[in-house]
Amino acid sequence: FRKNVEDFTGPRERSDLGFITFDITADILNEKSYLEIIFDWNVKQLFLYLSAEYSTKNNALNQVVLWDKIMLRGDNPRLFLKDMKSKYFFFDDGNGLKGNRNITLTLSWNVVPNAGILPLVTGSGHVSVPFPDTYETTKSY
Amino acid sequence: GLGPFPGAAMDLFGDLRRMNKRQLYYQVLNFAMIVSSALMIWKGLIVITGSESPIVVVLSGSMEPAFHRGDLLFLTNFHDDPIRAGEIVVFKVEGRDIPIVHRVIKIHEKENGNIKFLTKGDNNEVDDRGLYKEGQNWLEKKDVVGRARGFLPYVGMVTIIMNDYPKFKYALLAVMGAYVLLKRES
Numbered sequence: 001f002r003k004n005v006e007d008f009t010g011p012r013e014r015s016d017l018g019f020i021t022f023d024i025t026a027d028i029l030n031e032k033s034y035l036e037i038i039f040d041w042n043v044k045q046l047f048l049y050l051s052a053e054y055s056t057k058n059n060a061l062n063q064v065v066l067w068d069k070i071m072l073r074g075d076n077p078r079l080f081l082k083d084m085k086s087k088y089f090f091f092d093d094g095n096g097l098k099g100n101r102n103i104t105l106t107l108s109w110n111v112v113p114n115a116g117i118l119p120l121v122t123g124s125g126h127v128s129v130p131f132p133d134t135y136e137t138t139k140s141y
Numbered sequence: 142g143l144g145p146f147p148g149a150a151m152d153l154f155g156d157l158r159r160m161n162k163r164q165l166y167y168q169v170l171n172f173a174m175i176v177s178s179a180l181m182i183w184k185g186l187i188v189i190t191g192s193e194s195p196i197v198v199v200l201s202g203s204m205e206p207a208f209h210r211g212d213l214l215f216l217t218n219f220h221d222d223p224i225r226a227g228e229i230v231v232f233k234v235e236g237r238d239i240p241i242v243h244r245v246i247k248i249h250e251k252e253n254g255n256i257k258f259l260t261k262g263d264n265n266e267v268d269d270r271g272l273y274k275e276g277q278n279w280l281e282k283k284d285v286v287g288r289a290r291g292f293l294p295y296v297g298m299v300t301i302i303m304n305d306y307p308k309f310k311y312a313l314l315a316v317m318g319a320y321v322l323l324k325r326e327s
């Protein structure tokens with residue numbers, strides 16, 4: 001659901017603020033072999049983040065990170081999270097969330113090695129979420 | 142007579158005096174060549190990567206546990222590389238010299254490619270708006286020094302030590318200078 005609220009974290013105009021709850025089920029695997037787990041000897045940690053990508057009249061491309069998590073070597077690379085609330089405020093640059101039918105949520109991760117290259121990987125599988133046409137006025141978050 | 146250490150020092154000064162002008166010029170030229178080569182390699186890196194500072198040292202703990210103070214980062218800054226959420230960028234706030242290494246958490250890009258974005262350190266509670274210039278809410282492409290592509294832990298500690306303890310820096314330079322000037326190619 002959405003509210004139109006003054007964006008108190010940034011510019012002083014009224015912008016759309018979106019609220020999303022989500023579930024994540026994921027298996028983070030090695031790129032080269034889908035069977036191997038990603039945590040090999042040179043992977044120190046993974047920085048996971050859930051980002052929402054969408055287009056508005058104002059901006060051709062918008063990406064907002066809603067949630068992130070650090071997974072250290074030794075943690076279980078399977079995620080099974082339910083009913084998560086977004087960690088960060090989902091403010092649009094303007095009023096582009098109202099009636100926006102196509103917000104794509106994708107899970108990506110940054111592989112941080114012990115030494116070497118820093119790749120960014122996007123998970124396969126993403127979800128499209130529509131926002132309603134009206135604003136929510138009273139529901140608390 | 143004298144002990145071994147003063148004896149070695151006397152040998153060194155003896156060497157210096159015995160070197161005639163020609164040898165001295167030769168050593169100086171040798172030294173200049175080494176410095177020029179190093180500068181050329183650095184400039185070459187700047188051209189290849191497109192970044193004004195292709196190698197940076199992490200100065201704070203705001204990106205822990207991924208990066209710690211003293212880690213070395215390798216950057217590229219290709220013009221056509223789009224800035225996307227999740228990337229680690231090194232940027233400078235207008236008017237300040239210190240490069241900051243944080244992650245992009247929000248982007249808004251127009252059709253013509255104009256982009257404004259927000260950053261945050263992984264280890265920080267809040268985003269970087271407090272670090273930007275007064276009244277500035279977003280970063281732009283021009284603020285970016287480069288994108289972090291690779292990293293080596295600990296190696297940058299030498300730079301931090303030299304900054305925090307200038308005496309160490311001068312001592313190191315003196316030793317290096319003495320070595321290069323006095324080294325003989327026999």
